[in-house]
Amino acid sequence: VGMMSVQRVSLDDEAQRISGIHAPSLVSSWQMRLYQTGLRIRLIEFVLIGVLLGGLSGLLLMLSGFVSLGALAIMAGPALYYRYLTTRRDHAMRMFREQLPDAIFDFIQSMITTRNIAGSVQLMSQRAPLALRAEFVQVHSLIGRQVPVAAALEATGQARPEVFFRQFMDALAQNVVTGGNLKPILQRIAHAQRAQLRLHDKISAQQAGAKLVGRVYAAAPLAFLVFLRVIGGESYAAFYRTLYGQLAQVAIALSGLTAWWLTNQIAERGLYIDDQATAPRLNEQVHQTGFQKSTP
Helix, strand or coil: CHHHHCCCCCHHHHHHCCCCCCCCCHHHHHHHHHHHCCCCCCHHHHHHHHHHHHHHHHHHHHHCCCHHHHHHHHHHHHHHHHHHHHHHHHHHHHHHHHHHHHHHHHHHHHHHHHCCHHHHHHHHHHHCCHHHHHHHHHHHHHHHCCCCHHHHHHHHHHCCCCHHHHHHHHHHHHHHHHCCCCHHHHHHHHHHHHHHHHHHHHHHHHHHHHHHHHHHHHHHHHHHHHHHHHHHCHHHHHHHHCHHHHHHHHHHHHHHHHHHHHHHHHHHHCCCHHHCCCCCCHHHHHHHHCCCCCCC
């Protein structure tokens, strides 16, 4: 009843009513989903590299006598490559957030020298922390192409998902238009970013042990399988070539993956409320970040 009570809308039917509009293809849809995860990579490149990595690992397993595991490895290649890319993306985002407060304080110091935001942007494009230098280079490039300073700052801020970086760019853009004392505003943004980093560090430290156990759960069954194959001799090799041996390989691999997935789910959702890992109360937040209660 619930499924039938919701009106379904077909993009193809709607696109036929509008001239020049068509529903996106399957490749375009998957490419859009890939971009939405923050990975700037073409879909064809992602698939080819993932299949290549899975094919190499699968070939090695098949030559070792693990045919079913080799087939699973070929299919899991894109998933493993996706995991690697997201891990690298998360590390880059972490470095960006860690260096943002330093960049804000460096910008405050540059304002003392240049006395204007455009000059400070030019200076920061050469001296900003490495994780943020490209953003200031982009702003400086837009200004050099006769884009208004405020518009260049706002466009650069909206291109990043980090909230406090957008606030930083918006504060600079607003100051270009209205003027005023910029230093206390930037200091509050930097302190708020550092408070958030401390909270994330606390949660990550609490989750690190469970995630490590999950990796052990994933690797241990496969390692034990290979260990038995090495020390068991021809009798184990003959068993793994049978139908039951192939099913045993799949069951062992899936058991490790299931244990890894469940452990990570528990680690990501388990917050230690008694250790105050939740958001601080209003008076604590004001004390930590320097924001006043009247700040909107």
